[in-house]
Amino acid sequence: MAEAIKVPTMAEYMAQGKKPEVLFWVGCSGSFDDRAKKITKAFVKLLHEAKVDFAVLGTEESCTGDPAKRAGNEFLFQMQAATNIEVLNGYEIKKVVTACPHCFNTLKNEYPALGGNYEVMHHTTFLKSLLEEGRLKVEGGKFKGKRITFHDPCYLGRANNVYEAPRDLLRKLEVELVEMRKCKSNGLCCGAGGGQMFKEPEPGNKDVNIERTEQAMEVKPEIIAAGCPFCNTMMTDGVKGKNQEGKIEVMDVAEMIANAHDL
Amino acid sequence: MGQSKMVKRPFSGFLHIIVYLGFIIINIEVLEILIDGIFGTHRILSFLGAGYNFLIATFEILALLVLLGVIIFWLRRNVTNIYRFLGNELKGWPKNDANYILYFEMVLMILFLTMNGADYQLQLNGADHYAQNAGIAGSFPISQFLLPWFEGFSNATLIIIERTAWWLHIVGILIFLNYLYYSKHLHILLAFPNVYLSKLTPQGEFDNLEAVTNEVKLMMDPDADPYAMPAEGAEDEVPEKFGASDVMDLNQVQLLNAYTCTECGRCTSECPANQTGKKLSPRKIMMDTRDRLEEVGNIINKKGSFEDDGKQLLDNYILREELWACTTCNACVEACPIGIDPLSIILDMRRYLVMEQSAAPSDLANAMTNIENNGAPWPYNQMDRLNWAKEN
Numbered sequence: 224m225a226e227a228i229k230v231p232t233m234a235e236y237m238a239q240g241k242k243p244e245v246l247f248w249v250g251c252s253g254s255f256d257d258r259a260k261k262i263t264k265a266f267v268k269l270l271h272e273a274k275v276d277f278a279v280l281g282t283e284e285s286c287t288g289d290p291a292k293r294a295g296n297e298f299l300f301q302m303q304a305a306t307n308i309e310v311l312n313g314y315e316i317k318k319v320v321t322a323c324p325h326c327f328n329t330l331k332n333e334y335p336a337l338g339g340n341y342e343v344m345h346h347t348t349f350l351k352s353l354l355e356e357g358r359l360k361v362e363g364g365k366f367k368g369k370r371i372t373f374h375d376p377c378y379l380g381r382a383n384n385v386y387e388a389p390r391d392l393l394r395k396l397e398v399e400l401v402e403m404r405k406c407k408s409n410g411l412c413c414g415a416g417g418g419q420m421f422k423e424p425e426p427g428n429k430d431v432n433i434e435r436t437e438q439a440m441e442v443k444p445e446i447i448a449a450g451c452p453f454c455n456t457m458m459t460d461g462v463k464g465k466n467q468e469g470k471i472e473v474m475d476v477a478e479m480i481a482n483a484h485d486l
Numbered sequence: 487m488g489q490s491k492m493v494k495r496p497f498s499g500f501l502h503i504i505v506y507l508g509f510i511i512i513n514i515e516v517l518e519i520l521i522d523g524i525f526g527t528h529r530i531l532s533f534l535g536a537g538y539n540f541l542i543a544t545f546e547i548l549a550l551l552v553l554l555g556v557i558i559f560w561l562r563r564n565v566t567n568i569y570r571f572l573g574n575e576l577k578g579w580p581k582n583d584a585n586y587i588l589y590f591e592m593v594l595m596i597l598f599l600t601m602n603g604a605d606y607q608l609q610l611n612g613a614d615h616y617a618q619n620a621g622i623a624g625s626f627p628i629s630q631f632l633l634p635w636f637e638g639f640s641n642a643t644l645i646i647i648e649r650t651a652w653w654l655h656i657v658g659i660l661i662f663l664n665y666l667y668y669s670k671h672l673h674i675l676l677a678f679p680n681v682y683l684s685k686l687t688p689q690g691e692f693d694n695l696e697a698v699t700n701e702v703k704l705m706m707d708p709d710a711d712p713y714a715m716p717a718e719g720a721e722d723e724v725p726e727k728f729g730a731s732d733v734m735d736l737n738q739v740q741l742l743n744a745y746t747c748t749e750c751g752r753c754t755s756e757c758p759a760n761q762t763g764k765k766l767s768p769r770k771i772m773m774d775t776r777d778r779l780e781e782v783g784n785i786i787n788k789k790g791s792f793e794d795d796g797k798q799l800l801d802n803y804i805l806r807e808e809l810w811a812c813t814t815c816n817a818c819v820e821a822c823p824i825g826i827d828p829l830s831i832i833l834d835m836r837r838y839l840v841m842e843q844s845a846a847p848s849d850l851a852n853a854m855t856n857i858e859n860n861g862a863p864w865p866y867n868q869m870d871r872l873n874w875a876k877e878n
Binding site: 290378 | 688689690691692694698699701702703705706729756762763764765766810811812813814815816819820836837839841846847849850852858861863864866869870871872873874875877
């Protein structure tokens with residue numbers, strides 16, 4: 224696969240006088256983090272596969288301000304929100320999909336009061352709707368029968384009550400879905416939220432991602448499925464920390480679907 | 487019954503339902519006890535006949551179940567090693583407080599059953615004032631087993647036992663009601679308004695500070711005059727303080743949360759930071775807030791108004807290390823059966839640290855500088871944001 228994938232931008236759409244069906248909000252991780260970029264590309268491939276008319280903001284996108292807000296920097300958050308809302312409203316965006324639960328939560332819940340009203344979906348919910356509309360087919364392929372556990376991202380699950388969409392997608396892959404002791408509304412955080420991703424943890428006797436990885440290992444999965452770039456990083460580090468590389472993989476749900484399709 | 491979140495932990499949740507139902511239902515009997523006491527009647531509600539027998543039998547069974555439940559609670563707290571009852575913040579008064587409540591309830595239930603047993607024996611003996619023409623008033627499925635203890639007691643002795651139990655029971659209840667205000671047990675009253683006032687929006691939605699919104703709007707307004715004179719009378723206005731460093735900066739719901747907390751520790755046992763040995767404990771955040779509020783209240787009571795005592799909630803009670811350990815995962819909020827939100831206090835205190843003191847941990851401060859400069863928490867150029875599409 225040498226050729227670059229086609230990723231139209233809003234600016235290009237605007238120049239052609241067209242509007243896309245949905246804006247794909249890539250997010251900082253999805254744009255810059257080497258691991259998360261793979262998720263971004265996998266999701267874009269699925270969008271193409273389902274013939275979704277989408278665009279990204281590209282260089283006009285900027286951090287939603289989530290880490291700043293949760294670290295206590297309300298000022299920086301609202302500055303980011305104000306500039307992003309200017310851009311989004313300028314393009315008359317109605318529908319947004321993102322592969323990052325932190326962006327999802329902020330855009331969906333915290334932007335409306337500041338003048339940004341959009342229908343915001345997490346990519347797992349969006350993929351599920353494509354499936355239901357018959358635009359995307361999900362088949363087991365190489366994951367059929369594999370033992371998989373889903374790690375609930377806090378900002379998708381508890382924060383917004385999305386528990387079933389990612390699981391429904393995994394079931395479509397005909398995997399053996401096993402639940403951790405702490406799952407859904409009781410799920411344990413990966414340790415990255417609230418700005419922790421960008422700082423050293425406070426003194427303690429263990430890192431949160433190790434604790435969570437141990438919980439995952441209790442159910443002996445071949446793959447830990449995730450729906451968040453931060454969780455993905457934390458769980459990947461956790462698996463390395465427990466010397467389970469090669470035995471347990473950490474994959475985003477979108478990557479798994481794209482892989483099953485050999486995209 | 488309003489207990490759905492309690493049974494997320496089935497065993498303690500089930501026991502709590504029993505004690506809760508016992509508390510509510512046995513209170514009907516307290517009404518009769520009070521009327522009898524004031525008017526010198528005996529079992530005034532007994533005209534209800536079979537219905538009355540059913541009620542008394544229900545009270546007795548509940549009293550026994552409450553007694554057993556409370557004993558199990560005591561064992562859980564004092565004998566078994568349950569993580570959430572071992573926290574540092576429970577040492578001293580909070581642990582004693584919890585046990586006093588349990589002792590109170592044990593004694594009250596024993597007195598209630600003793601009173602009924604002696605009363606039943608007196609009715610059987612046909613004693614004046616106790617015996618009724620219509621036969622035995624009440625049904626005593628539990629206290630009947632106390633009768634062998636009373637064998638050979640004269641009516642006079644039985645009356646002393648019954649009256650003593652009656653008086654201790656009612657006085658005990660009245661003392662207990664007054665004790666609530668010094669105790670974590672106040673949740674039996676405040677849980678109701680607290681749940682009513684709890685947050686209904688998605689847990690992930692944090693409030694947007696309006697004062698900040700106004701500042702940002704002003705900053706982005708090309709027509710705003712940077713040299714504008716303040717509006718008439720505006721010189722006297724105190725600029726809005728961002729975030730919270732003391733209880734005065736918290737809102738009423740947050741303060742109600744603090745008084746409502748009954749220190750069960752479900753929040754702390756679900757907290758990822760606490761589970762991995764960090765200092766943060768959401769329960770301690772609530773207890774500290776309440777303790778500081780009490781302290782501020784005492785100063786106001788003594789001096790008429792608040793005077794600076796050189797202390798504040800931040801640093802003197804809640805340490806920065808605790809605040810920075812939070813992942814904002816909402817597990818504590820989800821765990822609380824009565825809708826307490828420790829996270830909102832943590833966030834308000836972080837806001838104070840960052841916006842009033844610029845005191846974020848340096849790594850985090852770097853990430854925020856990056857967001858300001860190049861729109862991402864890492865130092866990547868915003869113009870490179872779409873490079874991933876060209877990479878393979």
